[in-house]
Amino acid sequence: MKIEIPYRQRKAVAQLVDPDKVTEESLVQTAENAVRAKVDFFLAGGSLTSVPVNNLIEKLKRLTDIPVILFPGNLIQLTAEADGVFLLSLISGRNPELLIGNHVIAAPFLKNIRESVIPVGYILVDCGGRTSVEYMSQTSPVPRDKYDIAVATALAGEMLGMKAIYLEAGSGATLPVDIKMIEAVKAEITIPLITGGGLNTPDKIEEAFIAGADMVVLGNGCEKNDQLIKYACQVRDKFNKSK
Numbered sequence: 291m292k293i294e295i296p297y298r299q300r301k302a303v304a305q306l307v308d309p310d311k312v313t314e315e316s317l318v319q320t321a322e323n324a325v326r327a328k329v330d331f332f333l334a335g336g337s338l339t340s341v342p343v344n345n346l347i348e349k350l351k352r353l354t355d356i357p358v359i360l361f362p363g364n365l366i367q368l369t370a371e372a373d374g375v376f377l378l379s380l381i382s383g384r385n386p387e388l389l390i391g392n393h394v395i396a397a398p399f400l401k402n403i404r405e406s407v408i409p410v411g412y413i414l415v416d417c418g419g420r421t422s423v424e425y426m427s428q429t430s431p432v433p434r435d436k437y438d439i440a441v442a443t444a445l446a447g448e449m450l451g452m453k454a455i456y457l458e459a460g461s462g463a464t465l466p467v468d469i470k471m472i473e474a475v476k477a478e479i480t481i482p483l484i485t486g487g488g489l490n491t492p493d494k495i496e497e498a499f500i501a502g503a504d505m506v507v508l509g510n511g512c513e514k515n516d517q518l519i520k521y522a523c524q525v526r527d528k529f530n531k532s533k
Contacts, residue, residue: 292406293331293357293374293406293408295408295453295484295504295505296330296482296504296505297481297504300529301499301506301529301530302331302504302505302506302526303330303331303506303508303519303523303526304329304330304332304333304359304484304506305324305329305332305507305508305509305512306334306509307320307332307334307346307350308336308509309334309342309343309346311336311513312346317350317353318353319516320516321350321353323516323517323519323520324354324519325353325354326520327520327522327523329519329523331356331357331359331505332350332354332356332357332358333359333360333361333507334346334347334350334359334360334361335360335361335363335367336363336461341366342367342369343362343369343371343372344369347360347371348371351371357373357374358371358372358373359372359374359375359376359408360372360374360375361376361378362375362376362378365392365395365396368399368400370399370403372406374406374407375403375407375408376410377400377407377408378412379410379411379412379447380412380427380429381411381412381413381443381447381450381452382412382413382415382429382432382440383414383427383428383429383430385428388427388429408454409452410453410454410484411444411446411447411454411455412456413432413447413456413457414427414432414460415431415434415459415471415487416432416434417434417459417460417463417464417465417466417467417468417487417488418434418463418488419462419463419464421459421460421461421462422460423458423460423461424460431460434465434471437471437474437475438474440471441475441478444457444478445478445479448480448481452481453481453482454482455481455482455484456485456486457471457472457484457486457503458486458487459487461487461510466485466487466494466498467487467488469500469501470501472485472502473502475502476501476503482505483503483504484504484506485498485503485506486507486508486509487509489507489508489511490510490515490518491511491518492518492524495521495525499525
């Protein structure tokens, strides 16, 4: 299956599922909620975990027909079981391992599934408090109000060949990425724009879509409110019906 990230023609909702944070019971409930809501994608992985994701992906694919994209937090999580792989390059940071080092190590494995690999320029944005991604990556996020830096970074990622840009507020962020930053980046790039972190209400999700996000990613918000994924997909459908 070749994964295509929606761009301009329609909006999409992805649900991040972290193998460290699910139980057998909660995973079944997550899958049922996602199917009812008609979630577009699952992202499987996390920034903290050292738990392999094979079992999680296998269970998600058994429980649903929703495509699963690997969202690897480290090399331990590499697997060919997913329908797609986000090859994340942390272009907002200056940690060489997350810019290219880990990718070199992963390349011999990924070459056999290269058709499912999606290179993504990953931009961490300061959205209140130090997040797990910031701590684990040992990098500084783009300041919340420095739209020009975010735009230049996203443009660099596109010109380096990235197939999507991901503006990330980080797991547990108190605020989502500023809508003005989303607008500024969207106005300059010609590839899909993804955003996640801090999107814990329907209003915030709608604002992100209005600002130009092609896909929103929900994680912690769904863990705290199992109805959030339904509301997110309703917001998505409202946009898609208007096109």
